[in-house]
Amino acid sequence: MDAFERLLLGEAPALREVCNAARIVAATDVTVLIEGESGTGKELFARALHEHSRRAGAPFVSVNCAALPETLAESLLFGHARGAFTGAVAEHAGHVREADGGTLFLDELAELPMGVQAKLLRFLESGEFQPVGQARPGKADVRVVAATHRELRTEVAAGRFRADLYYRLAVVPLRLPSLRERGADVERLAQAFCEALAERHGVAAPRWSAAALSVLRRYDWPGNVRELRNLCERMVILCPGRTLGAENLPAELLAGGGVIEDTAAAFALPASGVRLDDLEQGLIRQALERTQGNRSRAARLLGITRDTLLYRLKKFAIDA
Ligand SMILES: Nc1ncnc2c1ncn2[C@@H]1O[C@H](COP(=O)(O)OP(=O)(O)OP(=O)(O)O)[C@@H](O)[C@H]1O
Structure with a gap:
């Protein structure tokens, strides 16, 4: 090594x-x-x-x-x-x-x-x-x-x-x-940091649930590895030995990442119904705005692949 x-x-x-x-x-x-x-x-x-x-x-x-x-x-x-x-x-x-x-x-x-x-x-x-x-x-x-x-x-x-x-x-x-360009490294590092920091603090390492890991994957990580490491230290101190769910994560991660379950609840169908196409286009535009037009990151925010996003941009004739 x-x-x-x-x-x-x-x-x-x-x-x-x-x-x-x-x-x-x-x-x-x-x-x-x-x-x-x-x-x-x-x-x-x-x-x-x-x-x-x-x-x-x-x-x-x-x-x-x-x-x-x-x-x-x-x-x-x-x-x-x-x-x-x-x-x-x-x-x-x-x-x-x-x-x-x-x-x-x-x-x-x-x-x-x-x-x-x-x-x-x-x-x-x-x-x-x-x-x-x-x-x-x-x-x-x-x-x-x-x-x-x-x-x-x-x-x-x-x-x-x-x-x-x-x-x-x-x-x-x-x-x-940047960390957001490093794909599955986010999960690998989250696990490695939790184990190493738990050992340093003399406590049992918390475990990441699939839901929590999926939030980490979607988040933008403006502070990169330093931000992830600090988050892990916080989790080790606050939740030693526990299984971390999305609800254990700080609000800013959820706001940026979103959890499927929460998203579904936030979009309760109004009695009058919706036009799914309008809703979809609106969300695509918001995602592009939030990521300054970066399609890979916008796709991640929407939980779809970049190719799927490109297909939909074309379908709705959205100019990214
Ligand atoms: N690939 C990595 N593996 C393990 N730890 C890492 C890795 N990258 C960064 N870190 C940790 O993240 C923190 C920030 O790293 P470092 O200070 O080297 O970043 P930097 O790019 O020099 O930051 P800045 O631009 O703010 O000076 C440190 O605690 C460092 O140990």
């Missing part, structure tokens, strides 16, 4: 493919850009990349660029001399030097101030950097892995991210799939 299999649970082809690409890249020293929505496992993936590389025995230094105060970002990354600025009471090595021989993971890279972006580019190109208030440049042997939940290309177009740095980083872009 290698670092990717050990750290990243799931069997979805989209995930395994990006892991395969990363295994190849891990053997080299090339800079890697990891893209993917929030909570898709970018940091975990960066760690696996590090552990799979020749740098595994050296430090993995993780820096959240969004948490660096603008005025201190440069000195925190590249270090500073004692007395370099008010408050610099001691010398600070900087994260780049801390990562010497290993991997520097720059999370939320899009949030790095423009001025510091230029200095990072210089470091990537020459391996040299300039600690604040120090006469001589420093040198470090570091592999940089960057991550962002933003479309970096869009940030470049908007003038918020340096194009030259983007091209330097995007040599090997790797995109982690």
Whole structure:
């Protein structure tokens, strides 16, 4: 079992493919850009990349660029001399030097101030950097892995991210799939997280009923794996050893997912009757609106396959 299999649970082809690409890249020293929505496992993936590389025995230094105060970002990354600025009471090595021989993971890279972006580019190109208030440049042997939940290309177009740095980083872009693109992984992860977290909390793991699993499958998971893991922790704490039904799940999951039984009850047939075609078209339009026209997700909201949805769009001449 290698670092990717050990750290990243799931069997979805989209995930395994990006892991395969990363295994190849891990053997080299090339800079890697990891893209993917929030909570898709970018940091975990960066760690696996590090552990799979020749740098595994050296430090993995993780820096959240969004948490660096603008005025201190440069000195925190590249270090500073004692007395370099008010408050610099001691010398600070900087994260780049801390990562010497290993991997520097720059999370939320899009949030790095423009001025510091230029200095990072210089470091990537020459391996040299300039600690604040120090006469001589420093040198470090570091592999940089960057991550962002933003479309970096869009940030470049908007003038918020340096194009030259983007091209330097995007040599090997790797995109982690969102949880909603990972099919049955939702169920696999839900079961694995419940078991692991129950063990950690010293309680019996709750079991998922088919109805509850079907809610998980239909939900959109805007917070991806992080959101699923948090849900599992909540279930482990609130319902240890129990069988989880749809009614045990938080309201936001049911609103997004809907349960067949509940749906049937919500649509009590009025005495005057309905026109089924109108009802169907209305629901299809709502599903498309809610998913911004994404047909696969709209189909999932309606509990039909994408092909069935396409057929009905044509039948009702709905322009998605
Ligand atoms: N494939 C996976 N298997 C097991 N746990 C995972 C997986 N993907 C993510 N996680 C877990 O989900 C949580 C979020 O992961 P991580 O912090 O790596 O995401 P991220 O994409 O870096 O998020 P952000 O963009 O918010 O920084 C962590 O608790 C992590 O352990």
